[in-house]
Amino acid sequence: MGSWFYKNKYIVHVGLLIIYTLWALNYFYPVIRFQFSIFNQIFSLSVQLIPLVLLINGFRFKHIFVKIMNSVISIIFSLIGALVAFIILIGIFTVNPNEAFMLIQKVQINSNFIVVYRTNGGATTDYGIVVRQEKEIVKGVLLVKDLYRKYHMYDVSIKKLGDNKVEIDDEKIYIKRNVYLP
Numbered sequence: 433m434g435s436w437f438y439k440n441k442y443i444v445h446v447g448l449l450i451i452y453t454l455w456a457l458n459y460f461y462p463v464i465r466f467q468f469s470i471f472n473q474i475f476s477l478s479v480q481l482i483p484l485v486l487l488i489n490g491f492r493f494k495h496i497f498v499k500i501m502n503s504v505i506s507i508i509f510s511l512i513g514a515l516v517a518f519i520i521l522i523g524i525f526t527v528n529p530n531e532a533f534m535l536i537q538k539v540q541i542n543s544n545f546i547v548v549y550r551t552n553g554g555a556t557t558d559y560g561i562v563v564r565q566e567k568e569i570v571k572g573v574l575l576v577k578d579l580y581r582k583y584h585m586y587d588v589s590i591k592k593l594g595d596n597k598v599e600i601d602d603e604k605i606y607i608k609r610n611v612y613l614p
Contacts, residue, residue, distance in 0.1 A: 448486055549561070550587075559585065580601075
């Protein structure tokens with residue numbers, strides 16, 4: 433197994449870059465989440481190690497220019513990753529997850545759940561509302577899609593209108609059975 437990684441250093445490198453990029457996209461535009469927020473945080477912390485692995489793997493490259501470019505980019509992303517890890521750790525130890533992203537209401541439509549969360553960023557920010565469609569794809573892993581997001585809001589009304597529609601603050605939203613696919 434170890435020799436496979438050694439022989440295919442470029443494939444390993446590209447694969448790790450893809451995982452890191454997908455994590456970054458998923459962080460800002462959530463598609464896949466764990467059911468429990470602590471698992472999301474642990475996964476995010478572990479992903480921050482990828483730039484260090486890329487730095488070490490890059491020393492095995494043949495061309496000096498590629499080694500230097502990889503080192504510079506990996507060090508930059510390692511520093512960014514250290515900052516992100518620090519912020520995540522502060523959040524784990526200081527923020528009550530039940531208050532920061534509090535579940536308010538949950539409505540089941542077929543195999544999906546429409547979940548309303550109240551966001552609370554702390555003393556200097558106002559409350560917000562996030563309504564997500566969630567579908568469990570594997571035990572503990574959710575496929576999610578933001579349906580509604582509003583800042584400066586404490587509560588929201590949500591009504592089930594049928595097997596594939598909900599009304600959120602007088603706005604009718606069609607619910608796809610498979611979240612992103614019809």
